[in-house]
Amino acid sequence: MEMLIRWCVAGILSLLLGYAAPALAFEDDEACLMCHKYPKMGRITEEGQQKSYYVMPHVFSKTVHRNVPCRDCHGYIKELPHKPVTEGVTCDTECHSIQNPSTGKPFSHKPIYDAFKKSVHGREKIAEGNDADKPYCVNCHTNPLYNAKEEKPPKHIVDRCVVCHEDAKFAEKWYNHTSRRIREVKRSPQEIVEMCSSCHADKEMLGRHQAAAKEEGRELGRKFMIAAESYNESFHGKLSKYGSDNAANCLDCHANTVNYYLSVHELLPSRDPRSPVSAENRVQTCKQCHVRADENYAKLDPHPSSKKEDNVFKYYAEITYTVVGNVVLAMLVGLAAFETWGRLRDGVSWRFRDGSSWWRRTRRDSNRIP
Amino acid sequence: MELSQEARDVLETAKRHNRVRPEDERDIEEVIALLPDDRSMLYKNVDSNPIGDFYRYSIHIRVQHLLIFSTFLLLAFTGLPIHYNTAFWAQPFNAMLGGLDVTRVIHRTLAVTMIFAMVYHFFTIGFGSLAKLSARTFELRRTILPTWKDIRDFKEDALFSSGKRNVRPEMDKFMYKQKIHYFAAGFGNTVMVVSGSIFLFPAFWASILPPSMASNFLEMMRLGHPHEALLALLVIAFWHWYNVHLAPGRFPMQWTYLTGKITREHQIEEHFLEYLRCIVSMPEERRYLRKLIESKKIWGTQPHD
Numbered sequence: 001m002e003m004l005i006r007w008c009v010a011g012i013l014s015l016l017l018g019y020a021a022p023a024l025a026f027e028d029d030e031a032c033l034m035c036h037k038y039p040k041m042g043r044i045t046e047e048g049q050q051k052s053y054y055v056m057p058h059v060f061s062k063t064v065h066r067n068v069p070c071r072d073c074h075g076y077i078k079e080l081p082h083k084p085v086t087e088g089v090t091c092d093t094e095c096h097s098i099q100n101p102s103t104g105k106p107f108s109h110k111p112i113y114d115a116f117k118k119s120v121h122g123r124e125k126i127a128e129g130n131d132a133d134k135p136y137c138v139n140c141h142t143n144p145l146y147n148a149k150e151e152k153p154p155k156h157i158v159d160r161c162v163v164c165h166e167d168a169k170f171a172e173k174w175y176n177h178t179s180r181r182i183r184e185v186k187r188s189p190q191e192i193v194e195m196c197s198s199c200h201a202d203k204e205m206l207g208r209h210q211a212a213a214k215e216e217g218r219e220l221g222r223k224f225m226i227a228a229e230s231y232n233e234s235f236h237g238k239l240s241k242y243g244s245d246n247a248a249n250c251l252d253c254h255a256n257t258v259n260y261y262l263s264v265h266e267l268l269p270s271r272d273p274r275s276p277v278s279a280e281n282r283v284q285t286c287k288q289c290h291v292r293a294d295e296n297y298a299k300l301d302p303h304p305s306s307k308k309e310d311n312v313f314k315y316y317a318e319i320t321y322t323v324v325g326n327v328v329l330a331m332l333v334g335l336a337a338f339e340t341w342g343r344l345r346d347g348v349s350w351r352f353r354d355g356s357s358w359w360r361r362t363r364r365d366s367n368r369i370p
Numbered sequence: 371m372e373l374s375q376e377a378r379d380v381l382e383t384a385k386r387h388n389r390v391r392p393e394d395e396r397d398i399e400e401v402i403a404l405l406p407d408d409r410s411m412l413y414k415n416v417d418s419n420p421i422g423d424f425y426r427y428s429i430h431i432r433v434q435h436l437l438i439f440s441t442f443l444l445l446a447f448t449g450l451p452i453h454y455n456t457a458f459w460a461q462p463f464n465a466m467l468g469g470l471d472v473t474r475v476i477h478r479t480l481a482v483t484m485i486f487a488m489v490y491h492f493f494t495i496g497f498g499s500l501a502k503l504s505a506r507t508f509e510l511r512r513t514i515l516p517t518w519k520d521i522r523d524f525k526e527d528a529l530f531s532s533g534k535r536n537v538r539p540e541m542d543k544f545m546y547k548q549k550i551h552y553f554a555a556g557f558g559n560t561v562m563v564v565s566g567s568i569f570l571f572p573a574f575w576a577s578i579l580p581p582s583m584a585s586n587f588l589e590m591m592r593l594g595h596p597h598e599a600l601l602a603l604l605v606i607a608f609w610h611w612y613n614v615h616l617a618p619g620r621f622p623m624q625w626t627y628l629t630g631k632i633t634r635e636h637q638i639e640e641h642f643l644e645y646l647r648c649i650v651s652m653p654e655e656r657r658y659l660r661k662l663i664e665s666k667k668i669w670g671t672q673p674h675d
Contacts, residue, residue: 235569235592238455241455241456242455242470243469243470244470244471290572290573291573292573292574292577293573293576294573294576294577295581296576296577296579296580296581296584297572297573297576297577297584299576299581299584299585300572300576300584300585300588301585301589304585304589304592306593311586311589313586313589313590314586314589314590314593317586317589317590317593318593321593321594321597322597325597325600325601325604328601328605329601329604329605329608332605332608332609333608333609335609336608336609336612336613336617338528338531338532339531339617340617340618341531341532342530342531342532342533343531343617343618343619344618345533346410346530347414348618348619349618349619350618350621368414368415369411369415369666369667369668
């Protein structure tokens with residue numbers, strides 16, 4: 001009986017789910033989904049890593065790339081079934097099908113890709129050695145959803161558009177494209193800190209790069225090894241950890257807010273004069289929030305730590321505070337205990353009923369003359 | 371009792387300040403002569419009104435104490451969950467108040483109230499001292515300012531506690547412990563206000579400090595704020611509350627902070643010089659002493675048992 005109920009529930013659920021999922025929401029003109037619609041589509045690599053090649057049609061159809069035919073990015077696919085993929089997608093590929101409406105040229109992420117490659121993080125898609133530690137586009141960018149919270153564009157908006165733009169689909173596309181950009185899609189400060197920390201808090205990775213820099217005689221930032229942990233120790237770090245959106249996160253200082261979205265891709269070391277945290281630009285960067293900041297203010301340490309090798313003053317200050325605090329406390333408690341001994345000998349006691357100053361006219365009985 | 375040189379000084383000054391008439395002066399001297407040589411016989415035999423016999427703190431001081439201790443405790447209770455904001459207990463506490471940002475606003479508001487109490491206190495002691503100066507009744511030794519005598523009192527009191535003296539030293543209105551405590555609180559409050567202000571006005575501090583030390587100063591203040599707060603909280607919990615609540619004979623509490631009055635026994639035991647001033651200014655206290663000494667037969671020299 002129980003078995004029967006379970007099967008019935010499973011059957012009803014599968015019916016409901018099947019009903020809820022739209023069949024194929026994007027046009028699969030190249031018939032890639034012929035194979036890639038199967039959830040088990042994948043393989044286990046020689047290193048034992050499981051790879052899934054499953055494309056969820058109902059999810060992909062809501063992503064920003066849904067109108068890009070597969071082979072615009074996966075250009076190396078020439079026939080079906082295709083050969084094993086070796087190089088994969090690079091993000092500077094030109095789209096053949098999508099035009100940049102402002103220029104009429106084929107759309108491409110090339111400009112931002114080039115800016116990224118010149119930054120301190122810049123790398124090739126297939127990188128070797130320490131460069132492989134650096135983030136590639138997809139380390140930070142997935143294929144994000146359009147307006148994840150909206151099932152469909154609001155009807156009252158589309159209704160208005162179609163008065164002139166007859167094609168409702170066009171209106172929906174246009175709505176998705178613009179509304180996503182009008183809404184702030186920046187990561188939250190906590191997400192940014194987490195994202196940067198995924199590499200900059202990895203001691204092993206940092207050590208590798210420090211050793212390489214030493215070998216090559218390259219200079220690294222003074223806080224390179226402790227950037228993430230010292231940020232968390234800082235006032236900004238504490239605030240943003242607790243959910244404040246006003247405290248500066250990594251990118252608020254290390255990227256230029258004037259052209260934020262480009263600037264986060266071309267992060268530069270602080271010794272580069274173009275960096276917002278370079279000695280030349282630091283005051284201006286602080287002033288974004290601390291309007292009264294001046295030269296002195298810009299010299300404050302935004303990555304403070306109590307490590308001896310980083311700040312010997314703070315290291316000893318912390319020890320001194322702890323020692324003084326404990327000694328003072330021990331002395332006072334000692335004094336209290338010493339006094340208690342003396343007072344008890346002098347004839348006063350802790351009696352609550354007969355000796356309390358609360359309701360009796362005296363607190364002593366020894367040496368008291370009746 | 372034969373008064374010590376110090377006590378004699380205090381008595382003469384009090385007589386002058388109170389402009390005592392010759393007949394009162396005779397009365398005072400008689401009562402002083404009647405006092406038992408062993409001062410402990412006096413404080414162990416007097417009757418005390420639990421809520422206090424002698425006026426000690428004005429209403430201003432009492433209000434300041436109420437303001438300071440209530441804001442102090444609330445500052446500690448809101449400051450700790452800000453500092454230890456990742457602790458298991460801090461998160462629900464902050465959430466209960468409406469989130470860390472709300473806790474911070476409450477903390478700052480309380481801080482302003484505490485600063486107000488401090489300013490109020492400076493006005494009180496400032497104008498109080500001016501009034502006394504103009505009435506020519508100001509006595510430096512009667513103030514909270516530390517004197518060399520305090521070191522001697524501390525030593526004598528330690529000898530009493532260890533059993534090497536029979537009686538506690540003759541101390542003034544404020545004994546050495548109160549002076550330590552007052553200046554510890556004053557120093558602590560100043561540290562808390564200055565270090566707290568660096569959280570709110572970092573740019574101001576950076577602009578007035580030399581660049582070579584601004585960063586270290588601000589970091590030291592950032593360290594100092596929670597350290598000093600914790601120290602203050604522990605000193606209050608372990609020492610101040612011991613002194614006023616837990617010490618044998620003071621348990622479970624004294625009413626002074628509400629009534630502004632101190633009991634007779636306590637006054638004679640720990641603030642004998644202040645008690646001499648009471649003898650001078652209060653004829654009814656002299657009458658009480660005469661009656662007490664007569665009924666218990668504790669005048670002059672007494673054999674020790």
